Amino acid sequence: MTEHLEVPKGFEARLLHALIEIDAARPAVPAAFSPARARRARRSRRSLAILIAALIVALGGTAVASASGLFASAPLSVQRIFAGLNAHGRSVDSADAVRIGVIDSHIAYAAPTSGGGFCLYFGTAPRSGPTGGSCIQRGAAPDEAVFSVLPGTDGGILFGRVGTALAQKVTVTFPRSGETVSAPVADSGFFAVKIPDRSMRSLMITIPPDPQKGAISKDGGPILSFQLDRVSEISVTAFDGQGDVVAHGVAVPDLNPSPTSSPAH
Amino acid sequence: MTQPSDEELLAAIAAGPGAFAEFYRRHVSRVTGMGVRRFDNPEDVADFVATVFLEVLGSAHGFDPARGRAVAWLHGVGTNVAAAMYRQRSRAVQAEQRISGRALLDPDDYARVEERIDAAARLRQTCLAMRNLPEQDRRLLELVAVDGLTTREAAHVLMLTPVAARVRLSRARSRLRVALTHQDGPATRALHVIQEG
Numbered sequence: 001m002t003e004h005l006e007v008p009k010g011f012e013a014r015l016l017h018a019l020i021e022i023d024a025a026r027p028a029v030p031a032a033f034s035p036a037r038a039r040r041a042r043r044s045r046r047s048l049a050i051l052i053a054a055l056i057v058a059l060g061g062t063a064v065a066s067a068s069g070l071f072a073s074a075p076l077s078v079q080r081i082f083a084g085l086n087a088h089g090r091s092v093d094s095a096d097a098v099r100i101g102v103i104d105s106h107i108a109y110a111a112p113t114s115g116g117g118f119c120l121y122f123g124t125a126p127r128s129g130p131t132g133g134s135c136i137q138r139g140a141a142p143d144e145a146v147f148s149v150l151p152g153t154d155g156g157i158l159f160g161r162v163g164t165a166l167a168q169k170v171t172v173t174f175p176r177s178g179e180t181v182s183a184p185v186a187d188s189g190f191f192a193v194k195i196p197d198r199s200m201r202s203l204m205i206t207i208p209p210d211p212q213k214g215a216i217s218k219d220g221g222p223i224l225s226f227q228l229d230r231v232s233e234i235s236v237t238a239f240d241g242q243g244d245v246v247a248h249g250v251a252v253p254d255l256n257p258s259p260t261s262s263p264a265h
Numbered sequence: 266m267t268q269p270s271d272e273e274l275l276a277a278i279a280a281g282p283g284a285f286a287e288f289y290r291r292h293v294s295r296v297t298g299m300g301v302r303r304f305d306n307p308e309d310v311a312d313f314v315a316t317v318f319l320e321v322l323g324s325a326h327g328f329d330p331a332r333g334r335a336v337a338w339l340h341g342v343g344t345n346v347a348a349a350m351y352r353q354r355s356r357a358v359q360a361e362q363r364i365s366g367r368a369l370l371d372p373d374d375y376a377r378v379e380e381r382i383d384a385a386a387r388l389r390q391t392c393l394a395m396r397n398l399p400e401q402d403r404r405l406l407e408l409v410a411v412d413g414l415t416t417r418e419a420a421h422v423l424m425l426t427p428v429a430a431r432v433r434l435s436r437a438r439s440r441l442r443v444a445l446t447h448q449d450g451p452a453t454r455a456l457h458v459i460q461e462g
Contacts, residue, residue, distance in 0.1 A: 010371065010374040011374040012293045014369040015311075019319070023286075
């Protein structure tokens with residue numbers, strides 16, 4: 001009885017965005033143990049693996065939104081927040097705001113600004129840190145792809161915007177790990193890639209615990225510190241449909257969101 | 266590529282975030298259809314759709330594939346939500362506090378949903394005519410005569426055996442027929458619908 005898949009429109013589309021936010025804020029719930037449930041779980045494990053694989057390919061989850069380049073529109077409440085952000089004298093195209101992924105339970109959104117830049121906004125998340133938004137000061141020239149890294153405790157996203165409408169694909173090469181990832185360029189020139197774990201670690205340094213200097217983590221283990229200066233070592237190249245290079249990456253590393261006075265959505 | 270079944274999607278929704286959007290896209294039209302057959306204004310339809318899918322998010326862990334298919338379960342959620350909204354009870358109110366379907370409507374939605382409401386007028390009148398039936402009978406008759414489920418599917422929704430569902434359905438039709446025989450207007454049209462069913 002599977003329905004033919006239609007793209008929701010109107011209030012159904014807006015409702016979907018709102019529900020996706022609620023869904024993303026839910027914790028993963030381990031199923032209560034029962035023998036019958038466990039038997040069914042064993043039977044369905046293989047099909048669930050297929051399901052997850054299919055979802056990763058078709059939708060992507062955090063990686064999905066990031067890797068596909070097909071971003072969902074941000075809900076109206078978030079568009080209103082973007083409209084109120086300080087964009088350093090540039091105008092924010094809040095109507096073109098999109099959802100780009102999830103960082104530590106915060107849904108991340110981006111909106112283009114005039115001149116090729118962008119603003120980011122991180123939605124609220126239960127039991128988590130501050131929410132806020134910020135805009136990069138510079139724009140992107142036609143031969144540039146401005147980008148930054150959105151680090152989280154369990155991974156990160158590289159997000160950016162290409163200054164030319166000719167760009168159809170970007171490739172990202174990470175320093176030290178040497179890994180290369182490709183992603184399509186979406187509307188507004190936006191692109192995003194889920195940073196592979198090994199590459200994410202290569203953007204960090206390990207600080208051994210030193211109680212005498214007050215450098216100690218909660219579990220007493222080493223401290224992983226994200227290194228902003230390593231963002232500029234990431235290589236981003238944008239290509240047109242013929243495979244010709246049309247833009248090179250320019251890192252905008254200082255994207256720490258500042259608390260916003262905008263109403264939480 | 267193998268598409269996950271609805272049942273697999275519900276299992277994934279129960280396990281955590283990520284799979285909901287796919288389930289929503291597959292079934293939002295069906296749920297909106299249930300809404301326009303039960304409510305005669307876009308606000309209530311939008312609230313109904315929002316509440317049903319909130320229930321899906323919150324209740325997916327209660328779905329047991331051994332007891333029926335996902336679509337049947339979804340119809341069960343829909344009939345429960347509709348019953349709660351009929352009674353103006355707390356579930357719909359609580360859902361509105363988290364997300365208000367009607368707040369998402371824009372002028373184009375009003376026109377589009379009203380069009381669907383008009384198209385479903387006859388079936389909605391059937392629903393209205395059933396309001397005075399015992400709740401289980403009404404739900405069964407709604408699922409079969411209004412939503413178009415087979416008796417077997419409706420039996421799954423209400424956790425009845427197919428035989429019990431057939432007996433109950435026959436009894437519900439008879440009761441409604443007796444109740445409507447001397448009425449005109451919507452009631453007469455509803456009688457026509459249940460006789461067709």
